[in-house]
Amino acid sequence: MTKIGIFGADGRMGRAIAEAIIDSGAKLAGGVDRGDDAGALAGESDVLVDFSSPEALVGHLAAARSAGVPIVIGTTGLAPEHHAMIDEAATAIPILQAANTSLGVNLLAHLVRETAARLGADWDIEIVEMHHRHKADAPSGTALLLGTAAAEGRGVALEDVADRGRDGITGPRTEGDIGFAVLRGGSVAGDHQVVFAGEGERLELGHRAESRAIFAQGAVKAALWLAGQPAGRYSMADVLGLK
Numbered sequence: 001m002t003k004i005g006i007f008g009a010d011g012r013m014g015r016a017i018a019e020a021i022i023d024s025g026a027k028l029a030g031g032v033d034r035g036d037d038a039g040a041l042a043g044e045s046d047v048l049v050d051f052s053s054p055e056a057l058v059g060h061l062a063a064a065r066s067a068g069v070p071i072v073i074g075t076t077g078l079a080p081e082h083h084a085m086i087d088e089a090a091t092a093i094p095i096l097q098a099a100n101t102s103l104g105v106n107l108l109a110h111l112v113r114e115t116a117a118r119l120g121a122d123w124d125i126e127i128v129e130m131h132h133r134h135k136a137d138a139p140s141g142t143a144l145l146l147g148t149a150a151a152e153g154r155g156v157a158l159e160d161v162a163d164r165g166r167d168g169i170t171g172p173r174t175e176g177d178i179g180f181a182v183l184r185g186g187s188v189a190g191d192h193q194v195v196f197a198g199e200g201e202r203l204e205l206g207h208r209a210e211s212r213a214i215f216a217q218g219a220v221k222a223a224l225w226l227a228g229q230p231a232g233r234y235s236m237a238d239v240l241g242l243k
């Protein structure tokens with residue numbers, strides 16, 4: 001039976017993942033939070049999942065690497081240096097990094113890439129997301145994932161076209177930009193909408209998470225899949241056959 005360890009175990013996602021592990025028939029190796037021994041958990045686990053915070057990731061990645069244990073990283077708010085660290089560690093252990101582990105969002109990303117590739121740059125792309133009042137990072141990792149998919153469809157880099165905040169006299173929209181709008185409030189598990197706004201018509205693709213269970217089930221599916229892979233960097237598209 002595969003033993004799964006959780007980094008960020010007492011958090012909203014950590015608790016949902018513990019339930020999903022039990023429901024899946026896998027074994028919960030244990031969980032750690034701030035101040036706990038990440039290395040000990042890594043040594044007792046066949047595979048790890050990290051849903052904590054960007055600042056915790058360095059230590060969690062180091063613990064996974066020194067134990068030689070695969071790790072699923074669901075934490076968002078990652079900076080380019082975190083991605084460089086993940087790339088480097090993935091030369092030694094299997095790592096799956098996913099800003100969203102649900103089936104629906106990963107299928108949505110596929111549809112967004114295809115749609116952006118078929119519509120010209122005169123179709124303005126705007127991404128709207130809403131999350132619960134506790135969320136720490138903005139835009140959400142998923143909004144950025146969807147923005148990346150749209151940019152890939154257009155053959156451009158997201159960092160060259162992203163407009164992440166408008167306020168005041170902004171002037172007209174720059175053609176080709178991908179805009180982001182962020183809402184926070186209440187207990188929303190995660191809503192994302194990608195709007196393709198053309199002249200005289202609008203195409204909207206979206207996803208609404210009704211609970212964290214979909215992310216937790218996806219994370220467990222990813223962990224069980226990753227446990228059998230060689231070293232390398234993977235995404236949910238590998239697990240779900242969307243490549």
Ligand SMILES: NC(=O)C1=CN([C@@H]2O[C@H](COP(=O)(O)OP(=O)(O)OC[C@H]3O[C@@H](n4cnc5c(N)ncnc54)[C@H](OP(=O)(O)O)[C@@H]3O)[C@@H](O)[C@H]2O)C=CC1
Nearest residue numbers: 008010011012013033034052053056074075076099100101
């Ligand atoms: N990929 C996906 O599908 C999803 C990703 N997420 C992402 O997962 C992450 C966690 O979300 P959520 O569970 O809602 O957040 P919570 O704040 O509820 O949980 C985070 C957990 O990580 C722990 N943690 C935070 N910082 C550290 C640290 N420096 N060292 C050790 N432990 C730490 C926290 O402990 P403490 O309370 O002591 O700080 C807490 O137990 C976020 O980045 C979120 O965006 C969320 C949902 C789905």
Ligand SMILES: O=C(O)C1=N[C@H](C(=O)O)C[C@H](O)C1
Nearest residue numbers: 076099100135140141142190
């Ligand atoms: O913090 C959350 O709750 C979520 N975070 C992820 C993100 O940043 O995209 C995934 C999901 O939307 C919930």
